[in-house]
Amino acid sequence: MARTRTRLLMAAAGIAAVFTATGCGAADMTKQSSPYANVGGAKSVTLSVQSWVGAQSNVAVAQYLLEHELGYRVDTVQVDEVPAWDALSQDRVDAILEDWGHPDQEQRYVKDKKTIVPGGGLGVTGHIGWWVPKYFADAHPDVLDWKNLNTYAKTFKTAESGGKGQLLDGSPSYVTNDKALVKNLKLNYQIVFAGSEAAQITQMKQFAKAKKPFLAYWYEPQWLFNQVPMVEVKLPKYTDKCADEGAKDPDSFDCAYPTTPLQKYLNADFAKKGGKAAAFLKKFHWTKKDQNEVSELIASQGMSPEDAAKKWVEAHPDVWKKWLP
Amino acid sequence: MSATATRPSTDPATEPAATGTAADETRPSLLSAVVHSHAARKLAVLVVIAAVLVPLAHAKWASGSWPDALTVDVSEPLGKASDWIIDNRDSHWIFLYFFGHISNVVIICVRAVYVVLLTLGWAGVTAASTLVAWRVAGVRVAVTTLVSFAVCGLLGMWVPTMQTLALMAVAVTASVVIGGLLGLAGGLSERAFRALRPILDTMQVLPAFAYLLPVVLIFGIGVPGAVLATVIYAAPPMARLTALGLRGADAGVLEAVASLGATWRQRLLSARLPLARKELLLGVNQAIMMALSMAVIASVIGGGGLGDRVYQALSSVDVGKALAAGLPIVLLAVVMDRTTASAGERLGEPPAEGGPRLLRGWPAWAGVGVITVAVTLVGRLAGSQTWPTGWTVPIEEPVNQFKDWMVDHLYTGVPVVGGTADWASDYVKWILDPLREGLQGLPWYAVLLIVATLAWLIGTWATALTATAAMAAIGVLGVWAPSMDTLSQVLAAVFVTLVLGFAIGIAAARSTRLERLLRPVLDVCQTMPQFVYLIPVVALFGVGRAPAAAAAIVYALPAVIRITTQGLRNVDPAALESARSLGATQGQQLRQVQLPLARPALLLAVNQGVVLVLAVVIIGGLVGSGALGYDVVFGLAQGDLATGLVAGAAIVCLGLMLDRVTQPTSRRDRKGA
Numbered sequence: 001m002a003r004t005r006t007r008l009l010m011a012a013a014g015i016a017a018v019f020t021a022t023g024c025g026a027a028d029m030t031k032q033s034s035p036y037a038n039v040g041g042a043k044s045v046t047l048s049v050q051s052w053v054g055a056q057s058n059v060a061v062a063q064y065l066l067e068h069e070l071g072y073r074v075d076t077v078q079v080d081e082v083p084a085w086d087a088l089s090q091d092r093v094d095a096i097l098e099d100w101g102h103p104d105q106e107q108r109y110v111k112d113k114k115t116i117v118p119g120g121g122l123g124v125t126g127h128i129g130w131w132v133p134k135y136f137a138d139a140h141p142d143v144l145d146w147k148n149l150n151t152y153a154k155t156f157k158t159a160e161s162g163g164k165g166q167l168l169d170g171s172p173s174y175v176t177n178d179k180a181l182v183k184n185l186k187l188n189y190q191i192v193f194a195g196s197e198a199a200q201i202t203q204m205k206q207f208a209k210a211k212k213p214f215l216a217y218w219y220e221p222q223w224l225f226n227q228v229p230m231v232e233v234k235l236p237k238y239t240d241k242c243a244d245e246g247a248k249d250p251d252s253f254d255c256a257y258p259t260t261p262l263q264k265y266l267n268a269d270f271a272k273k274g275g276k277a278a279a280f281l282k283k284f285h286w287t288k289k290d291q292n293e294v295s296e297l298i299a300s301q302g303m304s305p306e307d308a309a310k311k312w313v314e315a316h317p318d319v320w321k322k323w324l325p
Numbered sequence: 326m327s328a329t330a331t332r333p334s335t336d337p338a339t340e341p342a343a344t345g346t347a348a349d350e351t352r353p354s355l356l357s358a359v360v361h362s363h364a365a366r367k368l369a370v371l372v373v374i375a376a377v378l379v380p381l382a383h384a385k386w387a388s389g390s391w392p393d394a395l396t397v398d399v400s401e402p403l404g405k406a407s408d409w410i411i412d413n414r415d416s417h418w419i420f421l422y423f424f425g426h427i428s429n430v431v432i433i434c435v436r437a438v439y440v441v442l443l444t445l446g447w448a449g450v451t452a453a454s455t456l457v458a459w460r461v462a463g464v465r466v467a468v469t470t471l472v473s474f475a476v477c478g479l480l481g482m483w484v485p486t487m488q489t490l491a492l493m494a495v496a497v498t499a500s501v502v503i504g505g506l507l508g509l510a511g512g513l514s515e516r517a518f519r520a521l522r523p524i525l526d527t528m529q530v531l532p533a534f535a536y537l538l539p540v541v542l543i544f545g546i547g548v549p550g551a552v553l554a555t556v557i558y559a560a561p562p563m564a565r566l567t568a569l570g571l572r573g574a575d576a577g578v579l580e581a582v583a584s585l586g587a588t589w590r591q592r593l594l595s596a597r598l599p600l601a602r603k604e605l606l607l608g609v610n611q612a613i614m615m616a617l618s619m620a621v622i623a624s625v626i627g628g629g630g631l632g633d634r635v636y637q638a639l640s641s642v643d644v645g646k647a648l649a650a651g652l653p654i655v656l657l658a659v660v661m662d663r664t665t666a667s668a669g670e671r672l673g674e675p676p677a678e679g680g681p682r683l684l685r686g687w688p689a690w691a692g693v694g695v696i697t698v699a700v701t702l703v704g705r706l707a708g709s710q711t712w713p714t715g716w717t718v719p720i721e722e723p724v725n726q727f728k729d730w731m732v733d734h735l736y737t738g739v740p741v742v743g744g745t746a747d748w749a750s751d752y753v754k755w756i757l758d759p760l761r762e763g764l765q766g767l768p769w770y771a772v773l774l775i776v777a778t779l780a781w782l783i784g785t786w787a788t789a790l791t792a793t794a795a796m797a798a799i800g801v802l803g804v805w806a807p808s809m810d811t812l813s814q815v816l817a818a819v820f821v822t823l824v825l826g827f828a829i830g831i832a833a834a835r836s837t838r839l840e841r842l843l844r845p846v847l848d849v850c851q852t853m854p855q856f857v858y859l860i861p862v863v864a865l866f867g868v869g870r871a872p873a874a875a876a877a878i879v880y881a882l883p884a885v886i887r888i889t890t891q892g893l894r895n896v897d898p899a900a901l902e903s904a905r906s907l908g909a910t911q912g913q914q915l916r917q918v919q920l921p922l923a924r925p926a927l928l929l930a931v932n933q934g935v936v937l938v939l940a941v942v943i944i945g946g947l948v949g950s951g952a953l954g955y956d957v958v959f960g961l962a963q964g965d966l967a968t969g970l971v972a973g974a975a976i977v978c979l980g981l982m983l984d985r986v987t988q989p990t991s992r993r994d995r996k997g998a
Binding site: 034049056090168172192197200201202 | 411414415432433435436439488491541545546547548624626627629633636637639640642643645646721722725732736746749750753754758859860863864867868869870871872945946947948949950951954955958959961962963964
């Protein structure tokens with residue numbers, strides 16, 4: 001009996017201690033770092049990784065340099081883009097290194113709440129579009145104009161596209177206007193969402209191996225181009241007017257995707273108090289060629305991101321020396 | 326007390342029914358059979374209801390698909406709710422003084438465990454777990470533990486394993502405490518028990534994927550949300566088993582304790598809880614297993630650890646790396662399962678006699694502590710706290726080569742049987758498409774009627790009502806068509822699972838050797854995170870609904886095989902013996918004795934198959950299965966509460982409906998026990 005009581009008392013004391021430690025007053029949801037951060041006095045940085053390999057490359061190189069040149073411990077968390085913004089504002093992660101443009105989130109967190117600050121450009125320019133494999137485009141050059149896509153609908157048919165041509169889309173987290181485009185351009189196509197980039201890449205490689213034709217939503221920079229050469233299908237020219245209208249009514253999009261200089265964003269607190277790590281991440285700036293070099297090593301040669309980053313870092317000291325604070 | 330009181334009263338009730346059927350046999354007239362048959366009476370009632378309602382519905386809304394007039398558009402309020410939460414998360418009291426504290430407590434606890442694990446270092450953690458396993462579960466489990474931890478290190482997964490372990494420790498503790506308290510209430514009060522049952526039922530039927538979004542919205546990405554989602558999933562079995570243990574306590578013992586003048590509290594602490602300790606331990610065991618199976622799903626919302634490694638490996642289409650991160654999850658599950666299971670078995674036994682005194686009681690525990698500290702210090706002196714970097718065995722390369730070989734040789738053009746790609750397109754063309762078209766083409770009231778009929782025939786009117794209401798809710802939410810799409814995928818995959826599962830289960834019930842061979846395979850299939858096989862199935866079956874079905878079948882098959890084998894094995898040997906003595910062939914024995922007698926088990930297998938398949942078909946949204954699964958993934962990825970929550974709610978309704986429609990009658994029997 002007595003023992004039970006002591007145990008109960010100890011439990012109560014434990015709970016009380018926890019509450020004291022968290023502070024009995026208000027709990028701030030904007031200051032909640034990862035429980036794995038800064039353990040054992042190590043200075044640590046938490047980076048968010050998005051699901052595409054280019055984002056992994058940025059993080060791998062940043063991580064390698066932070067760990068080996070600046071003495072930080074780096075934790076990475078894989079999160080989709082919009083939740084990553086949310087996590088960034090709550091201090092769950094310290095930085096996003098590759099953002100493809102999220103005007104709603106920028107308005108909310110950067111301008112209104114000021115919990116996130118811009119970290120400058122990444123140096124890489126992104127572009128989304130529709131692509132067909134080169135082996136197919138060479139044999140049928142007229143497929144490269146959207147006006148001729150309907151004549152190829154039968155060629156792009158699969159079991160999942162239900163009698164129409166298949167337009168293979170990727171992860172639901174990616175920016176896409178494809179539904180509106182198919183409708184407004186009156187294309188006889190069915191969008192099949194692969195559900196994740198991994199599934200889409202696997203499927204595209206599978207098609208390429210069999211030299212089958214396919215039409216896919218895809219983007220640059222992307223390492224897969226080195227393995228499966230692809231050619232972009234020309235969509236109606238991108239204009240600011242079309243983009244503005246599209247921003248108001250997403251169902252009205254009828255032009256190509258813009259070309260986006262990719263951006264970095266930092267948690268506001270981290271940007272102020274992050275010391276060398278924050279300064280380093282702000283200076284991080286490289287090219288599409290650099291990024292693809294690392295991506296290719298990771299994704300197609302099966303290197304671990306760490307080894308790939310190491311290899312790149314050793315080969316290009318001239319590039320990264322400038323980033324060190 | 327109430328359980329014993331109701332039991333005698335059910336016996337006379339079954340008497341007349343038995344004599345009634347006997348009378349029918351002597352006078353086999355169709356009419357009387359219809360009048361007397363329970364099922365036929367239910368059907369008659371349904372026919373009458375349908376005759377009244379269907380023309381009405383048809384007259385009002387002529388089209389077959391769910392009428393717009395009966396839908397409620399919840400996207401606007403949900404979108405507003407989501408904005409409200411984000412805007413007020415830093416200022417409203419409910420976050421500052423409630424959710425914020427929960428979130429902080431979770432972070433602090435996980436961090437504390439993680440710091441302890443890191444301080445112990447790889448040497449200390451391995452030593453401590455091995456010694457603890459040896460103390461509570463014996464030498465064999467201790468060896469398993471030692472080997473498992475070593476493998477986690479060798480795979481280069483030490484740090485993520487410790488992160489997962491820290492997360493699991495906190496999540497399991499919370500599940501056990503919360504589940505235990507709920508179970509305590511349910512075990513002590515009949516009213517609480519009755520109120521709790523539907524809640525627990527629902528919590529278990531919910532596919533975990535569906536409630537990630539609301540959790541994320543309130544707690545944000547990261548550990549607190551992950552722990553919470555895990556607790557929702559892992560607490561119900563603990564609650565159930567606690568209640569079961571408390572209610573099943575021997576009435577005689579309780580009577581004796583009461584007659585000794587013990588107070589209510591003394592009775593609880595000295596008699597009821599100790600008597601229920603086997604169930605309590607089984608509850609802990611179940612909570613651990615459920616929690617581990619959430620480890621990877623939780624990584625979708627930033628749980629970190631091993632799950633995150635699996636998830637990251639998937640995005641670079643690296644099956645080898647996903648496997649290297651998945652294996653430690655399997656090993657942790659095996660270690661924890663074996664340890665708690667043998668601890669449970671040992672509970673009833675008298676303490677081991679003999680041996681030096683030092684190996685028993687508290688001196689032994691002190692010894693465990695001393696040795697752990699010693700090993701930790703030696704580990705520290707030897708160098709690194711985390712697993713030494715040189716001591717790893719890379720398995721990624723060979724695994725990926727094997728996968729590529731498989732894909733190269735199986736994908737297409739295999740003589741006679743055709744390649745996996747051909748199977749996939751046949752499966753889609755001949756099974757999935759007609760089924761989907763059929764379900765989407767059926768008038769909605771016909772679907773509701775079919776659901777009501779099935780649920781009523783197999784359960785009570787309450788079951789039927791729940792199932793039909795769940796189905797109607799899907800229509801009201803305005804996601805009828807995608808739900809029918811998901812339903813068609815579930816039904817087709819369940820069909821394949823059951824055919825394969827029953828066949829293998831029957832074979833395993835007949836051959837002990839086959840069963841033994843299957844055991845480790847089934848163990849791995851059940852504990853390996855589903856995400857690990859999402860990429861291989863895409864490589865084999867292409868993007869779409871076929872790979873989702875394949876993953877679902879792999880995941881659900883072990884449970885179906887196990888339950889079938891168990892059910893057939895448990896058939897009364899006397900009944901089999903008498904059939905054999907009457908000269909029944911093997912086939913006749915199986916069809917006429919074993920299968921009918923194992924009916925409850927087979928129904929349970931169907932039910933489990935359905936629930937498990939649904940859980941994975943939803944994750945199939947990640948490989949292009951579309952429908953509700955895609956909507957949930959989309960909602961999570963875009964932070965779109967409206968799409969995600971509505972799809973999540975529809976999945977929950979589908980799950981409830983499917984569970985009720987296949988609810989084996991045994992659950993009603995269990996209530997009395």
